[in-house]
Amino acid sequence: MRRSAGACVLWLSLAGTTSFAQTDTLFVVSQINVKGNKVTKSRIIIRELSLRVGDTISSSRLSKILTRDRQKIYNLKLFNTVAVYAEHPSETSIDITVEVTERWYTFPVPILDLSDRNFNEWWVNYGHDFRRLKYGLRFYQNNFRGRNETLSFMAQFGFTRQFRINYSIPYIDKKQKQGLEFEYNYDEPKNISYFTKDHKILYATAKTTLLHGHSGAITYKYRNTFYDTHYLSAGFFSNRVADTVTKYLNSSYYFDGRDSMSSMYFSYAFESEHRDVVAYPLHGYQFSASLKKTGPGISNAANCWEAEAAYARHWEVKKNLFLSNFSSLHVSFPENQPYALFASLGRSRQIVRGYEIFLIEGPSFAVNKTTLKHKIFSRTWRWEKFFLEQFRHYPVTIYYKVFTDAGYVKNYPYYQERRLNTRLTGKPLWSAGTGIDMVLFYDLALRFEYTFTAEGTHGFFFNIKKEF
Known part of the structure; x- marks a missing residue:
């Protein structure tokens, strides 16, 4: 097969x-x-x-x-x-x-990317402004030492300035069940998001650095079976913003108008992965759950609990016809948080298609997504004469799909009391649409979608990742 x-x-x-x-x-x-x-x-x-x-x-x-x-x-x-x-x-x-x-495991990759959450947000909300581009260099050494370890570096400039190093070791014991991951980040952006208006992010821009921040984490992984993995993480962050932000733009960026926040955080996550091809699954299921505690604060009283659970299921209805569904729930408390710690619908898998240009913040939100797709083309080419064996294999599979999503976001008390960002909170969100998925080599998935929403809006959306 x-x-x-x-x-x-x-x-x-x-x-x-x-x-x-x-x-x-x-x-x-x-x-x-x-x-x-x-x-x-x-x-x-x-x-x-x-x-x-x-x-x-x-x-x-x-x-x-x-x-x-x-x-x-x-x-x-x-x-x-x-x-x-x-x-x-x-x-x-x-x-x-x-x-x-x-595959090929060494990738020095030039960075030329958007600073926004997705292509549609950059194109619609920020007028496809090329000054918002990020540039620099990422270096990935996958399968480091032949042990499936990953070593990566990033030096990024442009709209946001960031440096990152990450080292992941899947197994540190002879039984190959325990692993470790280390990460450190340093940020010096001259542009930061300081507030959200009508579910769209507002940015402050200056000639000098607006935020100095660094963070790090260590994660212990325990894969006790083929399909189940447990993660225990401990980390920290320490950020300081320019007083321009807290004095003139958003006094609630941190608590009580302060210009800094430093804190530890601890988290536990569980993942049960039973899907056929994780990069673009057609059969099987996945369940994940996590619990995170931010605090105690070091220089500020950071205190936030976050819990999340998600379930995805994929079926083959009949030959070349596939159905998939994704459901997730996010809850955080207490609901009184500084802007910098606001949770939101609109990132990663937690998004209702058609609402990509909006960041819908709230302490609690839920999402359900359903897709029916038909495989209309599948072929693999071999370029035997190419000088690198790792790039001789070129699979292309195309799916036509229809989909419908639903979601709900409870607003933050801070916004609700001031009647801010209420248009998309406290009400059902719904969308439906159609599109084309292209699955290419090295797990690259391109999504071309046209979506209609309950708000009466519609439009074309492009994404470079699987839907869930």
Whole structure:
């Protein structure tokens, strides 16, 4: 079977396959082989396999297990193609072989990006002003040391100035269940968002730096099963804004007109991932939940609890026709918070399509999104003469889709008392539309959508990421 989006192949080439269909034969796994991994350590791949040497498996279950193992290996995002197959069986044993073609892992990427949440916000709200562009350099070393570690640096200038370093180690123990991640950020923007008016962000711009901030975090990861991962994080942030912001623009940017806030934060998150290809899933489900506590404050009384849960489900209704649904709920308290700690609908998966140009803030909000899509084109090209093997594989899959979203946001008391940002809060949000998704190589997903909303607005929206 073949999925162009994942470019993954399952081969099940067992001698005597006909007899397997007639009788449920038991086999012992005698050997596991890994091929094509020039950089990646074999143990990183073998860790994703359900079977070990010496395990017994029935012929009736073998195909399903190998299919799921292929999906798990592909979801490491280290390979262009993955094949998992059993071969050379005797009457009592089989060999399991994993064959991969590796991706390119070193990416010095020039930054030329928008400072806004999405293309539509930049185009509509800020008049496609090119002065809002960010530029600089990102450097990614994926699969560092062949152990699926990720090392990244960023130096960004332009509308916002930011520096970042991140190092992720998926496994630090022999059983490959525990991992660590480290991150540090430093910010010196000359432009900052200081308030929201009619659900649109207002920015202050100056010739001098308006904010000095740095933050860091360490995350412990525990992946006790193939599909379930726990995250424990501890971090800090320390920010100081120019007094121009708190004296003249928004005295509630931090508490009591102060110009700084420093705090620790702690969080726990759980993720259960059972989808086929995480980059663009068509089958399976995912559940996630998190709890975060910001505070105690160091130089300011930061105190905020945030809880969130989300569930996504994907079905194949019939051949080439797929249905997906995503639901999420976010709750935070106490509801009296400084502007800098406001939560909002309008970021990442927490968005109602058609409302991309709005930032709808509130301590509590919910979203439900449903999409029905039909695969209308799928093909993979091979450019065998290209000098880099990692860029010879070019899958293209196109889906036509229709969708409908719904959401609700409870307004902050600060806004409600002053009758601010009330147009889209405290009422149902709804949208429907149609569009095209293109899934390309290296997990790139392009979304072209035309959406109608309950507010009577409609328009074209473009995004470079999967919907959920």
